[in-house]
Amino acid sequence: MRRRKSLSPFNLSFLDIMFCGFGAVVLLVLVINADTLRSRKEQHEDLRAEVMRQELEVRAGREHLAEVKNSVRVTEDQVVITQGRSREVLTLIKDIELELADLQNLTLARKEHVNELQSDLKTLDKENRRLGAELEADQEQGRKVRKFEGEGNRQYLTGLKLGGKRVLVLLDVSASMLDRTIVNVIRRRNMDDATKRSSPKWRQARKTVEWLIANLPPDSSLQVHAFNTKSFPVLPESAGKWIPVTDGAMLGKIVGAMNKQVPADGTSLANGFKAAAGMLPRPDNILLITDGLPTQGTGKTGKKAVSGEQRLKFFEKAVKLLPKNIPVNTILFPMEGDPMAAVLFWKLAVDTGGSFLTPTSDWP
Numbered sequence: 001m002r003r004r005k006s007l008s009p010f011n012l013s014f015l016d017i018m019f020c021g022f023g024a025v026v027l028l029v030l031v032i033n034a035d036t037l038r039s040r041k042e043q044h045e046d047l048r049a050e051v052m053r054q055e056l057e058v059r060a061g062r063e064h065l066a067e068v069k070n071s072v073r074v075t076e077d078q079v080v081i082t083q084g085r086s087r088e089v090l091t092l093i094k095d096i097e098l099e100l101a102d103l104q105n106l107t108l109a110r111k112e113h114v115n116e117l118q119s120d121l122k123t124l125d126k127e128n129r130r131l132g133a134e135l136e137a138d139q140e141q142g143r144k145v146r147k148f149e150g151e152g153n154r155q156y157l158t159g160l161k162l163g164g165k166r167v168l169v170l171l172d173v174s175a176s177m178l179d180r181t182i183v184n185v186i187r188r189r190n191m192d193d194a195t196k197r198s199s200p201k202w203r204q205a206r207k208t209v210e211w212l213i214a215n216l217p218p219d220s221s222l223q224v225h226a227f228n229t230k231s232f233p234v235l236p237e238s239a240g241k242w243i244p245v246t247d248g249a250m251l252g253k254i255v256g257a258m259n260k261q262v263p264a265d266g267t268s269l270a271n272g273f274k275a276a277a278g279m280l281p282r283p284d285n286i287l288l289i290t291d292g293l294p295t296q297g298t299g300k301t302g303k304k305a306v307s308g309e310q311r312l313k314f315f316e317k318a319v320k321l322l323p324k325n326i327p328v329n330t331i332l333f334p335m336e337g338d339p340m341a342a343v344l345f346w347k348l349a350v351d352t353g354g355s356f357l358t359p360t361s362d363w364p
Helices: 009-141 182-189 193-197 200-214 248-259 269-277 308-321 340-352
Strands: 166-172 221-227 231-233 285-290 328-332
Touching: 166 200, 166 269, 182 193, 193 200, 200 221, 200 248, 200 285, 221 248, 221 269, 231 269, 269 285, 269 308, 308 340, 328 340
Parallel strands: 166 221, 166 285, 285 328
Antiparallel strands: 221 231
């Protein structure tokens, strides 16, 4: 048998010391570990509180971020809307600028137009004054379409009907128109044509025709026929035509042709009225210038002397040839030895709705 080793007290004490030291170390570790755990727990709790605080801040930040995003979105929408409105406003501004430019141009044009109108108004005012002066002169001369030269005031003649659209002037160019007395008619009948044309009675008859023409309405037409043993237009080229009284050239020719006529032969009122009835269209007013009853009918009588009774019959036959509903206005230059002329021509005026007058020796 092996022999047991003997225990050394030194070895036991060392182990005890070692175990005690180890135990002390373990105890120290435990103590330190407990403090560490406590400290860690406290730190952990502190960190959790910080984390919770941070989480709360993050949550609040997220909520705020969401609000900010919403606000940004709303702002962006408002920016888009504002941009759209801005474009509309810019477009409207451009349109307004264009309209303003048009209005400025229109204003300038209107100003120019106003200036033109003012200029025209001044011109019209001057023209109106000129026409007013001419109108006053025309009123002094009467309502005339042709100028008539004469001495003194010749507008005292009243009662003569000068109206009508178609006015026929029948001018007696028989030999009796040379003078008021039979003796002087016979004496002048044997003179030259120039002397015959210058006889006072014939000049008065021609002036009477000129006065009638000058005082006809401006919208009427005219024809002048002469009659003695036959009837004919004083201006051959006007035959079958109605000459407007505003046609100064033709009226001048008519007056010129009338002034060349020389009174001659007998008086056929029937041929004058027959010519009036044959006109197309017919006259609606007849102005008759004569000096007495007719001395023959439509044809020659073959007699040198004609009685008063025969002249009455010639007159009655002539009136039967007169177209109906046409007024006859007679201007009678009395002839001696013909007392019934005034009565019968006055009756003719009454029957036809015309007028009758015998002018003074100084008219027109």
